[in-house]
Amino acid sequence: xxxxxxxxxxxxxxxxxxxxxxxxxxxxxxxxxxxxxxxxxxxxxxxxxxxxxxxxxxxxxxxxxxxxxxxxxxxxxxxxxxxxxxxxxxxxxxxxxxxxxxxxxxxxxxxxxxxxxxxxxxxxxxxxxxxxxxxxxxxxxxxxxxxxxxxxxxxxxxxxx
Amino acid sequence: xxxxxxxxxxxxxxxxxxxxxxxxxxxxxxxxxxxxxxxxxxxxxxxxxxxxxxxxxxxxxxxxxxxxxxxxxxxxxxxxxxxxxxxxxxxxxxxxxxxxxxxxxxxxxxxxxxxxxxxxxxxxxxxxxxxxxxxxxxxxxxxxxxxxxxxxxxxxxxxxxxxxxxxxxxxxxxxxxxxxxxxxxxxxxxxxxxxxxxxxxxxxxxxxxxxxxxxxxxxxxxxxxxxxxxxxxxxxxxxxxxxxxxxxxxxxxxxxxxxxxxxxxxxxxxxxxxxxxxxxxxxxxxxxxxxxxxxxxxxxxxxxxxxxxxxxxxxxxxxxxxxxxxxxxxxxxxxxxxxxxxxxxxxxxxxxxxxxxxxxxxxxxxxxxxxxxxxxxxxxxxxxxxxxxxxxxxxxxxxxxxxxxxxxxxxxxxxxxxxxxxxxxxxxxxxxxxxxxxxxxxxxxxxxxxxxxxxxxxxxxxxxxxxxxxxxxxxxxxxxxxxxxxxxxxxxxxxxxxxxxxxxxxxxxxxxxxxxxxxxxxxxxxxxxxxxxxxxxxxxxxxxxxxxxxxxxxxxxxxxxxxxxxxxxxxxxxxxxxxxxxxxxxxxxxxxxxxxxxxxxxxxxxxxxxxxxxxxxxxxxxxxxxxxxxxxxxxxxxxxxxxxxxxxxxxxxxxxxxxxxxxxxxxxxxxxxxxxxxxxxxxxxxxxxxxxxxxxxxxxxxxxxxxxx
Numbered sequence: 001x002x003x004x005x006x007x008x009x010x011x012x013x014x015x016x017x018x019x020x021x022x023x024x025x026x027x028x029x030x031x032x033x034x035x036x037x038x039x040x041x042x043x044x045x046x047x048x049x050x051x052x053x054x055x056x057x058x059x060x061x062x063x064x065x066x067x068x069x070x071x072x073x074x075x076x077x078x079x080x081x082x083x084x085x086x087x088x089x090x091x092x093x094x095x096x097x098x099x100x101x102x103x104x105x106x107x108x109x110x111x112x113x114x115x116x117x118x119x120x121x122x123x124x125x126x127x128x129x130x131x132x133x134x135x136x137x138x139x140x141x142x143x144x145x146x147x148x149x150x151x152x153x154x155x156x157x158x159x160x161x
Numbered sequence: 162x163x164x165x166x167x168x169x170x171x172x173x174x175x176x177x178x179x180x181x182x183x184x185x186x187x188x189x190x191x192x193x194x195x196x197x198x199x200x201x202x203x204x205x206x207x208x209x210x211x212x213x214x215x216x217x218x219x220x221x222x223x224x225x226x227x228x229x230x231x232x233x234x235x236x237x238x239x240x241x242x243x244x245x246x247x248x249x250x251x252x253x254x255x256x257x258x259x260x261x262x263x264x265x266x267x268x269x270x271x272x273x274x275x276x277x278x279x280x281x282x283x284x285x286x287x288x289x290x291x292x293x294x295x296x297x298x299x300x301x302x303x304x305x306x307x308x309x310x311x312x313x314x315x316x317x318x319x320x321x322x323x324x325x326x327x328x329x330x331x332x333x334x335x336x337x338x339x340x341x342x343x344x345x346x347x348x349x350x351x352x353x354x355x356x357x358x359x360x361x362x363x364x365x366x367x368x369x370x371x372x373x374x375x376x377x378x379x380x381x382x383x384x385x386x387x388x389x390x391x392x393x394x395x396x397x398x399x400x401x402x403x404x405x406x407x408x409x410x411x412x413x414x415x416x417x418x419x420x421x422x423x424x425x426x427x428x429x430x431x432x433x434x435x436x437x438x439x440x441x442x443x444x445x446x447x448x449x450x451x452x453x454x455x456x457x458x459x460x461x462x463x464x465x466x467x468x469x470x471x472x473x474x475x476x477x478x479x480x481x482x483x484x485x486x487x488x489x490x491x492x493x494x495x496x497x498x499x500x501x502x503x504x505x506x507x508x509x510x511x512x513x514x515x516x517x518x519x520x521x522x523x524x525x526x527x528x529x530x531x532x533x534x535x536x537x538x539x540x541x542x543x544x545x546x547x548x549x550x551x552x553x554x555x556x557x558x559x560x561x562x563x564x565x566x567x568x569x570x571x572x573x574x575x576x577x578x579x580x581x582x583x584x585x586x587x588x589x590x591x592x593x594x595x596x597x598x599x600x601x602x603x604x605x606x607x608x609x610x611x612x613x614x615x616x617x618x619x620x621x622x623x624x625x626x627x628x629x630x631x632x633x634x635x636x637x638x639x640x641x642x643x644x645x646x647x648x649x650x651x652x653x654x655x656x657x658x659x660x661x662x663x664x665x666x667x668x669x670x671x672x673x674x675x676x677x678x679x680x681x682x683x684x685x686x687x688x689x690x691x692x693x694x695x696x697x698x699x700x701x702x703x704x705x706x707x708x709x710x711x712x713x714x715x716x717x718x719x720x721x722x723x724x725x726x727x728x729x730x731x732x733x734x735x736x737x738x739x740x741x742x743x744x745x746x747x748x749x750x751x752x753x754x755x756x757x758x759x760x761x762x763x764x765x766x767x768x769x770x771x772x773x774x775x776x777x778x779x780x781x782x783x784x785x786x787x788x789x790x791x792x793x794x795x796x797x798x799x800x801x802x803x804x805x806x807x808x809x810x811x812x813x814x815x816x817x818x819x820x821x822x823x824x825x826x827x828x829x830x831x832x833x834x835x836x837x838x839x840x841x842x843x844x845x846x847x848x849x850x851x852x853x854x855x856x857x858x859x860x861x862x863x864x865x866x867x868x869x870x
Binding site for chain 1: 729730776815816817819820822824826836839
């Protein structure tokens with residue numbers, strides 16, 4: 001799927017008012033796993049482009065980019081979650097989303113391997129296995145959901161900066 | 162009249178607040194006993210406009226209060242009453258009271274009448290006191306409505322209405338007025354036609370009539386004045402109360418109008434007490450008044466967008482520039498028509514240069530519009546110092562320097578509170594009581610100086626006192642008690658002094674209501690830092706302290722020098738740069754292993770390697786292969802080592818914090834011509850980050866001494 005059609009689909013999905021309790025999630029891939037984020041927090045999807053690095057910032061901060069005049073920090077989610085890093089390819093995408101950080105809304109970009117699909121997931125389907133409590137990234141994980149035989153890790157990226 | 166007056170409210174408030182400022186400034190100039198006619202006139206005029214405006218908009222509480230103030234001012238102006246300190250104090254309190262009232266009205270609340278009526282009582286006491294000069298000749302007719310209480314015996318009003326000749330030309334129709342009057346009660350109208358001359362001679366557009374109305378109604382006087390409000394200035398109008406019991410005074414004799422004042426208000430105070438007692442009463446009132454105001458917490462109003470007054474010449478120059486911009490644009494459009502050839506290329510280049518020039522000029526003028534002289538901040542201090550010196554029982558002289566220094570309006574609004582805090586602190590803690598000062602061999606009057614000036618791209622504001630200076634030992638002990646430092650820590654006096662900016666630090670033995678709660682100084686520093694500014698402190702025991710606030714002039718655009726370090730491009734603010742040079746290896750010496758020093762003419766300049774500070778991979782580590790940008794930081798020269806210098810350009814400052822955090826050594830970000838982001842260096846931050854501390858500077862000093870020996 002190319003980025004333009006993804007953005008079009010994104011817009012369409014955001015405009016649809018869900019008739020059930022189900023929330024829409026945008027799913028993306030990283031290191032063979034599939035993750036999902038609330039589609040309402042997603043602003044747009046862009047291809048990877050070179051960023052300006054910020055001196056003395058943590059490794060997972062790739063730098064800042066120009067989003068139509070706004071300075072937006074970009075972070076590598078693999079690096080943030082302690083996954084092995086890979087070289088960026090033409091399918092590497094940056095998802096621009098709004099998060100809440102220290103009680104203010106911030107716009108950030110996250111680098112992920114590839115964007116896959118949009119799913120509607122009922123909140124009842126969300127499960128939090130007890131083993132997850134030990135995970136160091138626990139605060140960003142909303143829960144797990146089963147979609148078509150595979151498991152989707154739903155994220156909540158507030159305070160991720 | 163169904164004009165929506167609310168659209169003018171904003172202007173009214175603005176003008177009234179300005180008027181109050183004028184009154185305050187004037188009152189502070191006045192000295193008891195003296196009678197500066199011009200100053201008093203200015204104060205009077207300001208009060209009169211406020212009264213007029215509030216009357217028009219129906220803010221009766223303000224009108225009534227201002228009227229009393231005006232009466233006293235009028236008597237002083239005419240020399241019928243000698244000005245005393247009590248008068249000045251009372252008038253100043255009235256200014257405060259009016260300000261509160263107007264602020265309440267502005268916020269859509271009902272103004273607090275308690276304070277006003279307390280002050281009014283004092284005015285009445287003073288006004289009831291005998292005039293110190295004979296009352297002869299003081300017979301000016303007053304059109305001001307004198308206040309009368311509705312005694313119940315009122316049966317109606319006699320109104321003499323003599324319109325000006327031009328009243329019809331200005332679109333006023335007396336018939337409507339009469340209709341409105343008739344709506345108030347039973348109205349009988351007598352018309353005086355004596356002024357109507359020969360029909361062949363009269364001007365058809367002039368008004369020759371005079372009316373006398375007698376209105377049987379128990380309506381209030383305001384109801385009538387309201388009807389005539391719009392034509393007040395164009396006619397003579399005389400409203401007399403008809404009553405069963407007594408004939409009310411003609412309001413044109415001052416002595417009698419005073420009488421009415423007496424009737425209206427609790428007369429027993431002035432009647433029963435001798436003048437001496439009167440003054441004690443007013444003192445008591447002052448006390449209670451103070452108490453009541455200090456109990457009520459002042460509600461801080463949320464900041465609003467506000468407006469700005471701009472000199473006409475600034476706007477003119479702006480329009481001029483826009484005109485030029487349009488011309489340039491037209492020229493460029495013309496060039497784009499038809500075939501393009503080499504000849505056109507030259508004119509295109511010239512046109513673009515012109516465009517760049519125009520844009521720059523335009524931008525500068527737009528920025529200038531936001532710049533206002535700092536005197537609007539300074540002007541609040543004379544009052545503050547006056548009041549505080551009284552409270553503290555210290556004699557304090559305030560000196561203002563550099564009042565014309567211009568500063569961005571936004572900054573101005575935000576710097577005022579921290580400054581107030583610092584000045585209060587200087588008065589409370591800095592300046593000693595008179596006896597202590599005399600014992601120390603100083604003038605018993607303490608001195609506070611406020612100084613503002615431009616330095617580079619900064620505005621510097623100094624708050625200087627000639628008090629006792631900071632007690633470093635006490636600060637040290639306190640810091641140890643508060644756990645800010647350890648007993649064993651060795652700190653220089655400067656470092657110790659800076660501790661007062663730490664949260665939760667206060668050395669005042671007694672907490673006064675002025676300062677000393679220990680919440681202040683860290684807030685002051687935080688507020689100033691939020692404006693990208695710094696605050697420093699220099700103190701000499703026994704001689705005084707200097708607080709220096711440094712602020713950027715504006716917050717939006719800066720001239721930048723692009724510099725490359727490895728693959729990274731940074732922007733160094735041009736105002737910081739003194740010069741850029743290639744390093745001569747012979748002039749470099751290495752101190753203590755890590756620090757390189759360049760000898761440049763008379764100076765020894767420490768070198769900060771930007772790649773080191775920012776942990777970047779540079780193109781070169783060899784000092785002679787790169788370039789050194791000599792910058793000034795807090796009066797010290799520092800060399801910043803970069804790989805290469807690129808172009809210079811103006812950049813629009815974008816916030817990095819909006820979506821990220823404050824980054825040490827970076828003041829903001831901008832977007833370059835090719836759309837990429839570049840970060841702007843914060844020189845002070847870079848130097849701090851490099852660890853170029855006082856120790857290094859000390860080593861530099863030694864080096865310089867050695868070289869000289």
